[in-house]
Amino acid sequence: MRRFANACIAGVTVVALCSGAWLLRSGTAWHAPPQPSAAQAHSSPGAGKPAGRRPATATTPALPPSPPDRVRIPSIRVDAPLMGLGLTPTGSLDVPPAEKENLAGWYEAGTTPGERGTAIVAGHVDNADGPAVFYDLGALKRGATVEVDRRDGGIAVFTVYAVEVYDARDFPDAKVYGAARRPELRVITCGGGYSRSTGYQGNVVVFAHLTGSRAG
Template identity: 85%
Template sequence: MLNRRFGNTAIAGVTVVALCSGAWLLRSGAETHAPPQPSAAQAHSPAGTTAGQDAGRGAAAALPPSPPDRIRVPSIHVDAPLMGLALTPTGSLDVPPAAKKNLAGWYEAGTTPGETGTAIVAGHVDNAEGPAVFYALGALRRGSAIEVDRRDGSIAVFTVDAVEVYDAKDFPDEKVYGAARRPELRVITCGGGYSRSTGYRGNVVVFAHLTGSR
């Protein structure tokens, strides 16, 4: 893949395909267990409004860099540790071990959550045993809170601006991974429908910006 710039750091443009095998659905053969997908009502507002206007809350001042240790999304009952993710030899973003279903990862060579730029968090939607950490990500709503515990003892609080789903072939690298002038967060998992032959067809992406800290 061609190198692109996201999270204020040069990195390959990827759609975290390794998250998207749909092992649980393939094993159970039950598409009725597919994870929730975001509705059009949770997408970004029409062109001309900003992400901050979408969520109805202004941006908070950036925090100094500090690695994250944990992510919490109370409205969908996520409370999970974070591990550092690097790039694979092919230039795509690596993923957490599939066997550890309550584990997410962040791109550790990029922006840390809370500092200026676009921080990237990714996690599995399921594994062979059932739902994983971001199974319910598609049910998240605009205005919801995401909290990230940081190693310096602070908690970065983000507000969700939009939740969108993209087919893999139409994944908007620049929109998702592009550099930002304020502290922003992207949380990514699989979605976009499921096929037994190919697994999940795309990705669910949560767009959020920093609105506070404590």
């Protein structure tokens, strides 16, 4: 698939992540995944400007393109391989196999994590057997670190500056997927309300930007 290094992919949805098969199977004996609080959003209540953002001049210079192999989020104990994801025939972002609970994916027609632009990583919140790779994503806090192992041997280090949850009907495509002038990362899973008939009603989205890199 042709790459769009720093293009908006508005309209690409992640509904296939959100069936909630485990919750359907488990009846009332389940614990819903954590959801981000208002304090972790772009603007905290009473704040006069976006919280957690840094000027573009303060970020680490962009890295050259290199496909990613692994994602780690130490504060929520994520350490998972990454597979490439494309689009389904309906234009939605494809998803990793549901039965592989510790597997995430990245949108390989877009920006690679660490280069200038917006890179997309997505994974399941649960599957038929229980919690999956991004079950605790909603518990992530601003200032947390996301590390991505790259195929060139380097590690791109991102700092989280917002964690938000959106109803699927009001998902802000341009805000999440839009082009960026600095290296950005979005990590996406299911979230929000839950319906036994349709699954999760929205998505948790982590916003992060590149703040460092090191050799693997």
